[in-house]
Amino acid sequence: MIPSTVREIHDAYDSGKLTPVELTKQYFGRIDASKHNAFITLCKDRALAQAEAMTAELKNKHGGKVPRREKSLFGIPMGIKDVQVIDGVRTTAGSKMLDNYIPPYTATSVQKLENAGVITMGKLNMDEFAMGSSNENSAYGPVLHPTHPDRVPGGSSGGSGTAVAADLVFAATGTDTGGSIRLPASFCGIVGMKPTYGRISRYGLIAFASSLDQIGPMAKTVEDAALICQVMAGVDELDETSAEAPVEDWQKVVRDTAAAPSAEGLRVGVPKEYFIDGIEPEVKNAIEASINKLKAQGAAIVPISLPHTKYAVSTYYVIAVSEASSNLSRMDGVRFGVRPPAALEAKTPADFYKKVRANFGLEVKRRIILGTFALSSGYYDAYYRRAAQVRRLMREDFEKAFQQCDVIVSPVAPMTAFKLGERSKNPLQMYLVDIFTIPASMAGLPAMSVPIAKDAGGLSIGMHLIASRFKESTLFKAAALVEGGVK
Amino acid sequence: MSIQYLGQQVDANTEFETVIGLEVHVQLATESKIFSQARSRQESVSEEAVNKNTTPVCTGHPGSLPSLNKKAVEYAVMVGLATNCKINQKSVFSRKHYFYPDSPKGYQISQLELPLNEHGYLDIEYGEQGEHSKRIGITRIHMEEDAGKTVHFPGYSLVNLNRAGTPLVEVVSEPEMRSSAEAGAYLRKLYAIVTYLQVCDGNLQEGNFRCDANVSIRPKGSTQLGTRTEIKNVNSFRFVEKAIEYEAERQRQVILSGDRVIQETRLYDSQKNQTFSMRSKEEAEDYRYFPDPDLPPFELKDAYIAKLRDGLPELPDAKRDRFIEHFGLSKYDAGLITSSKILANFYEEAATDKGDARVIANLLTGEASRLLNDAGQEITESKFTPKQFKDLGRAVNDKTISITAAKQVVGILFNDGGDVDTVIEKAGLKQVSDTSALEPIIDQIIAANPNQVAEFRAGKDKLIGFFVGQAMKATGGKANPSLLQEMVIKKLKG
Numbered sequence: 001m002i003p004s005t006v007r008e009i010h011d012a013y014d015s016g017k018l019t020p021v022e023l024t025k026q027y028f029g030r031i032d033a034s035k036h037n038a039f040i041t042l043c044k045d046r047a048l049a050q051a052e053a054m055t056a057e058l059k060n061k062h063g064g065k066v067p068r069r070e071k072s073l074f075g076i077p078m079g080i081k082d083v084q085v086i087d088g089v090r091t092t093a094g095s096k097m098l099d100n101y102i103p104p105y106t107a108t109s110v111q112k113l114e115n116a117g118v119i120t121m122g123k124l125n126m127d128e129f130a131m132g133s134s135n136e137n138s139a140y141g142p143v144l145h146p147t148h149p150d151r152v153p154g155g156s157s158g159g160s161g162t163a164v165a166a167d168l169v170f171a172a173t174g175t176d177t178g179g180s181i182r183l184p185a186s187f188c189g190i191v192g193m194k195p196t197y198g199r200i201s202r203y204g205l206i207a208f209a210s211s212l213d214q215i216g217p218m219a220k221t222v223e224d225a226a227l228i229c230q231v232m233a234g235v236d237e238l239d240e241t242s243a244e245a246p247v248e249d250w251q252k253v254v255r256d257t258a259a260a261p262s263a264e265g266l267r268v269g270v271p272k273e274y275f276i277d278g279i280e281p282e283v284k285n286a287i288e289a290s291i292n293k294l295k296a297q298g299a300a301i302v303p304i305s306l307p308h309t310k311y312a313v314s315t316y317y318v319i320a321v322s323e324a325s326s327n328l329s330r331m332d333g334v335r336f337g338v339r340p341p342a343a344l345e346a347k348t349p350a351d352f353y354k355k356v357r358a359n360f361g362l363e364v365k366r367r368i369i370l371g372t373f374a375l376s377s378g379y380y381d382a383y384y385r386r387a388a389q390v391r392r393l394m395r396e397d398f399e400k401a402f403q404q405c406d407v408i409v410s411p412v413a414p415m416t417a418f419k420l421g422e423r424s425k426n427p428l429q430m431y432l433v434d435i436f437t438i439p440a441s442m443a444g445l446p447a448m449s450v451p452i453a454k455d456a457g458g459l460s461i462g463m464h465l466i467a468s469r470f471k472e473s474t475l476f477k478a479a480a481l482v483e484g485g486v487k
Numbered sequence: 488m489s490i491q492y493l494g495q496q497v498d499a500n501t502e503f504e505t506v507i508g509l510e511v512h513v514q515l516a517t518e519s520k521i522f523s524q525a526r527s528r529q530e531s532v533s534e535e536a537v538n539k540n541t542t543p544v545c546t547g548h549p550g551s552l553p554s555l556n557k558k559a560v561e562y563a564v565m566v567g568l569a570t571n572c573k574i575n576q577k578s579v580f581s582r583k584h585y586f587y588p589d590s591p592k593g594y595q596i597s598q599l600e601l602p603l604n605e606h607g608y609l610d611i612e613y614g615e616q617g618e619h620s621k622r623i624g625i626t627r628i629h630m631e632e633d634a635g636k637t638v639h640f641p642g643y644s645l646v647n648l649n650r651a652g653t654p655l656v657e658v659v660s661e662p663e664m665r666s667s668a669e670a671g672a673y674l675r676k677l678y679a680i681v682t683y684l685q686v687c688d689g690n691l692q693e694g695n696f697r698c699d700a701n702v703s704i705r706p707k708g709s710t711q712l713g714t715r716t717e718i719k720n721v722n723s724f725r726f727v728e729k730a731i732e733y734e735a736e737r738q739r740q741v742i743l744s745g746d747r748v749i750q751e752t753r754l755y756d757s758q759k760n761q762t763f764s765m766r767s768k769e770e771a772e773d774y775r776y777f778p779d780p781d782l783p784p785f786e787l788k789d790a791y792i793a794k795l796r797d798g799l800p801e802l803p804d805a806k807r808d809r810f811i812e813h814f815g816l817s818k819y820d821a822g823l824i825t826s827s828k829i830l831a832n833f834y835e836e837a838a839t840d841k842g843d844a845r846v847i848a849n850l851l852t853g854e855a856s857r858l859l860n861d862a863g864q865e866i867t868e869s870k871f872t873p874k875q876f877k878d879l880g881r882a883v884n885d886k887t888i889s890i891t892a893a894k895q896v897v898g899i900l901f902n903d904g905g906d907v908d909t910v911i912e913k914a915g916l917k918q919v920s921d922t923s924a925l926e927p928i929i930d931q932i933i934a935a936n937p938n939q940v941a942e943f944r945a946g947k948d949k950l951i952g953f954f955v956g957q958a959m960k961a962t963g964g965k966a967n968p969s970l971l972q973e974m975v976i977k978k979l980k981g
Contacts, residue, residue: 085550098549105543107550206549211780239552240782323780326582329593330547334646353586375584375775384777 002026002167006076006224009170010066013058013075020058020075024051024119027077031121031168036144036153038163040082041090042122047077050119072251073231074117079169081160082123083130084110084215085204089120093206094128094138094156096359097337107204108239109173109215109232116231121169125159128361129328130180130208132156133433136424137363144420146188148459151417154184160218161188171219171228175205177212178316179412179437185218185449186412186462191225191479192218196470197444198243200229201236207327209320210241212441222450222479223258226250229472245470253473257480263299266478269405270301273309274436279414286453286461287411293485294409294478302405306397309439311390313431316438318374318387325371328364332356366427395443398468407478408466410436412449416459440466446475450482492742493711499743501706505735506713507670508662508701512655513681514633515562516688516695520545521632521654522553522596528688537647545632545652547591552781555580559654560603562686563630564787564795566656567604569680569802570625574792578603580630580782583774588646589635597657599776601784602629609680610804613672617819623673624661631655650694662701662712667728667735674698674724675826679803683828691722698727702734703748713738714748718762721755730755734762806831814844823852833866836873843880846890850879854897870904878907886967892916920967922974925958929971929978932957943979951975 002023003009012018024047031039054075058064066074085091085103092098106114114120127137135143135158143158145151146165153162157174161184164172174181176194185192194216202213217228233247270291275284295301331337333356340359346352360368374383401408413433423429440447446469449462463482467475490497497503520527523544543551567574579601582594607625633653638645658677664670678696681687688695697720703713718734721727733755738748753762778784801809803825810821810831825831834851838844851866855876859866879896882888888896888911899910911917919925932954933940943950954975959966 083550085548091549093549101549103543103548103550105548105551202550203552204550207781209780238554240554241552241780322777326584326594326775326777329584329586330549330591332586332593334588335546335591336549349586349588372775375777377773377775380775380777 002170005221006073006170006227009076010068010074013066014064016064020051020054020119021048023075024048024077024121027121027167027169030166034166034168035149036146036162036166036168037141038125038143038159038166038168039079039122040092040094040125040138040140040159043089043120044122046089047119047121050114051075051077054117054119071115071117072227073113075119076117077119077121077170078113078228079121079124079160079163079172080110081126081157081173081175083126083175083206084173085206086110086120086123089123091123091206092140093130094126094140095361095364096139097331099139099338101336103204105204108201108236110204112232112234113173113228124157124163124172127156127158127180128364129206129324130156130175130177130213131324131363131367133179133183133430134418134420134424135159135184136420137361139361142420145417148417148457151419151459152187154187154413154417156180157184157192157218161185161190161192164188164190164218164220171217171224173215173232174218175208175213175215176437176441177208177320178441179434181216181218182412182437182447182449182462182464183434186451186464187417187460189451189454189460189462190218190220191222191448191450191483192216193225193229193448193475193479194441194446195229195233195472196243196245196446198241199245199446199470199472200232201234201239201242203236203238207323209323210327211323212316212320222476222483223251223254225448226254226476243470248473250472250476253476254480257477258484261297261481261484263294263297263481266294266299266407266481267405268294268299268301268478269304269401269408271304271306271309271401271408271410273306274410279411280416280455282455283411283414283416283461287409287463290452290463290482290485291409294481297481297485299481304401304404304408306394306401306439308390308394308397312394312439312442313435315387315390315394316434316442317370317431318383319391319442321367321371322374322384323371325368325375328360328368331360363427391442394439398439398443398445398466402468406467406471406474410464410466412436412462412464416455416457416461436464445469446472448475448479450479452482452486490743490745493705493709493713495706495709497706497742503704503735503739504665504707505667505731506662506703506705506715507664507666507731508715509658509660509664509670509673510699510701511658511674511677512633512697512699513566513658513687514695515559515654515656515686517556517558517562517654519556519558520652521556521559521630523652525652527653536649538649540649541651545591546648547593553596553779555782555785556654559630560785560787561795562654562684563603563628563656564792565684565686565799566658566681567607567628568792568796568799569684570604570607570609570628570658570677572604572607572625572628574604574787575601576787576789576792577601577784578787579784580779581776582779583776585772585774587634587637588644589637589648589651591635591648591651595632595634596779596782597631598629600778602627604628609673609676611669611672611676612818612822613668617822621669623663623669626659626661628656628658631657662703667731670700670731671724671728674727676803678724679826679828683800683802685800694722697722700727700731700734702731702738704735704738704742714750716748716750716762717752718755719752719765721757723757726755726757729757729760730762733760737762810834814838814848816845816848820848820852823856824848829865829867833871833873837876837880839877839880842884843877846883846893847876847880849890850876850893850897854894855901858898858901869901871900875900875907882907882911886918886920886970887911888916888918889964889968891964892918915965917965918967919962919965920970922970925962925966925971925974928958928961929954929974932961933978940979951979954979
């Protein structure tokens with residue numbers, strides 16, 4: 001039986017009932033038996049070498065006791081979304097363009113996890129270049145939902161969502177640009193958290209939309225998400241957008257809250273714009289029930305308004321695709337990007353680029369074309385500049401709202417996990433899945449998904465919580481209360 | 488046939504003027520690159536060293552991020568301050584997109600809106616004796632990263648990314664120059680400034696200082712601008728001047744033939760002294776600039792700018808004025824010497840007082856510069872030492888040798904080096920200032936030329952030159968000329 005929290009694993013290591021090697025092998029056994037297509041690349045040899053080193057270290061250096069203080073994730077097997085680079089480990093970003101890409105360096109976030117004792121099991125499947133909400137855009141095939149194989153796990157961190165929910169890894173990293181951690185967490189029934197923009201270094205994260213991308217933890221419990229988050233957080237001189245804000249002990253915040261649950265003094269904002277027609281009734285009911293539980297625990301429920309919410313999806317799709325079109329320019333077949341045989345027949349550089357770049361997936365191509373258009377001379381002011389202005393207004397909406405409340409709650413998505421193929425023919429239908437997660441991304445706010453219920457079909461429903469910039473403490477506290485209310 | 492150009496009728500007799508704007512890329516001599524910790528300066532790149540001075544950042548690896556080198560900002564602000572620019576306290580980096588194999592990210596990090604420096608100027612002097620002066624506006628000076636280098640071979644090309652990410656400032660002038668001489672003077676002045684600041688290594692062959700010239704012509708007096716062409720990457724000041732001259736004449740012929748000038752990029756072939764078309768810009772390239780989301784706008788505090796301003800070294804114009812004031816040099820000589828920091832420093836070490844100083848300036852800007860130019864050497868790379876010129880100045884000033892002999896000494900020192908007094912001794916160049924040695928020679932000449940003596944005494948003063956010349960010849964050019972003249976007059980009149 002695999003323990004379900006970091007504390008349980010460490011207790012098992014302490015007592016000698018389990019070793020890092022045994023745990024790693026157990027997980028690989030489950031991975032090998034799984035049909036979810038959650039991984040693109042497995043790091044078996046590398047992971048086992050890590051596990052063996054840790055098993056020896058535990059015995060020889062630490063007298064059999066886990067060095068919790070120095071290595072808070074000692075011997076914890078995790079999956080890494082295949083968009084964070086690891087020196088010497090193939091990293092594809094879910095794209096055929098990077099099918100043979102072996103990075104020569106390691107992402108700061110992964111380095112921090114490994115320094116804290118994480119065993120890297122492999123690279124998790126995802127939508128190509130993190131563009132998608134269902135994981136159907138992966139060049140390596142869709143990831144299946146952990147419990148309903150005819151359904152999607154959500155995207156773009158679908159491999160992460162499924163791998164954690166199906167016990168293929170203990171926890172995982174995800175990345176979130178417009179909801180790519182929170183949506184799969186909601187669909188798969190786990191905790192997924194996107195920190196404040198700038199909390200975790202993006203160095204080594206293959207960029208989709210640089211001003212929106214954030215790495216975050218995906219785990220089974222709020223406490224473990226908090227722990228993983230605080231290990232990865234912190235300013236990095238290699239990422240100028242990383243923030244100096246002090247990293248607090250969020251794990252302790254969660255533990256303290258769980259030990260004495262009380263929502264006294266917590267003001268919970270409920271935005272009227274987030275409770276629209278089109279939310280599945282079971283989702284709506286579950287959220288309302290959770291709000292009532294918070295109220296019962298002493299929270300003040302405050303109706304708020306975020307008036308620019310209606311522009312969120314369209315604004316997001318201007319900014320995100322513009323940045324993506326730029327970031328993906330380097331996939332030109334010269335240094336990065338696989339050269340198909342046809343490209344070698346090209347007579348001119350332009351022809352060469354055309355033939356190489358034809359190999360992006362359909363959704364990526366769509367976004368590159370949109371982004372290239374939005375940045376074009378004569379359109380820049382009408383699209384990109386205008387979107388940047390609206391984005392500022394959305395940020396101000398939140399600033400005003402957070403004068404009235406400490407945390408904002410909503411559904412993560414209007415629906416539970418949908419069927420494979422159900423929405424993939426209509427991009428706009430797909431884009432609307434992210435309607436509740438995009439605003440917090442646009443404002444750079446910390447936000448997370450906490451599982452609160454299951455619908456009649458047994459599909460998970462997640463509650464969305466948003467806090468003010470760098471108020472991860474508040475966010476984790478509220479999440480711990482919601483989680484406790486469910487238990 | 489009547490030809491209309493810029494709303495005027497033009498023909499072979501129309502006087503045209505050339506309108507020139509320059510864009511100069513100055514590589515900043517920081518130890519590491521502008522956005523990565525890779526080594527920036529490439530003294531010599533051997534085959535094995537290709538693509539070695541790189542990190543995942545300057546090679547554009549997916550996931551890598553730029554982090555701004557503070558030293559590069561400091562150097563760029565110094566260039567702005569030294570060219571009288573307004574330093575923008577808030578400055579933004581933008582991405583400029585284009586596909587080319589030596590641009591590994593598919594975009595170059597540059598600046599568009601809110602460049603670091605704006606609205607500056609340079610004062611230039613030009614003409615045979617530096618008699619013309621003019622103020623040339625500088626539109627902007629922005630920071631950007633250099634690209635890699637593509638080397639083409641038959642059937643394939645190779646890319647070296649060692650240079651990718653080298654910090655640059657691009658200095659963009661107003662289109663205010665009207666001749667190749669003005670353009671040349673502007674380039675030399677800007678070059679002098681960045682080398683005085685020691686923010687640029689100044690090696691033109693290595694591409695440390697690269698110039699693109701935008702050239703158009705118009706009938707003199709017109710206020711409109713004609714279609715311009717851009718001449719790219721000419722790596723010598725003289726060639727920039729020649730390329731501009733060629734291009735202006737080419738455009739004049741195009742217009743007078745009834746054709747129109749095409750807006751395009753042209754390359755200059757120095758061997759043929761011609762420009763030729765590289766690519767047409769008729770379809771304007773769209774670089775899709777937008778603010779780089781990886782680099783937050785950076786802000787410079789007043790105190791930071793003030794500190795850099797206070798720390799600026801003496802710049803060429805100030806040094807020139809000081810040399811005029813202190814050493815009594817002509818504006819022209821002072822300008823020539825201070826156009827190179829190396830030469831100016833050398834000079835300052837050699838020159839002591841005003842008497843010597845002018846002689847030394849004369850020798851340095853004349854004979855020494857000619858020899859150095861022919862050999863393509865900096866003075867510090869040659870056998871010349873400041874002490875040699877100090878000694879030469881003294882020797883001329885105390886009449887040990889003549890200025891003519893001094894030039895000979897310079898030639899010997901250039902080839903062989905050595906000590907001035909020894910060279911003078913060995914070459915027998917010492918001036919004869921001994922009256923007892925000169926007297927018999929003069930007597931002999933007077934005795935041998937009775938007719939001339941008579942004519943002189945009858946009032947033909949000009950003949951003095953004849954006697955002095957004869958005497959000088961007899962001494963093998965070593966006689967002290969003023970002493971000789973004095974003695975001849977005395978003898979003839981006495």
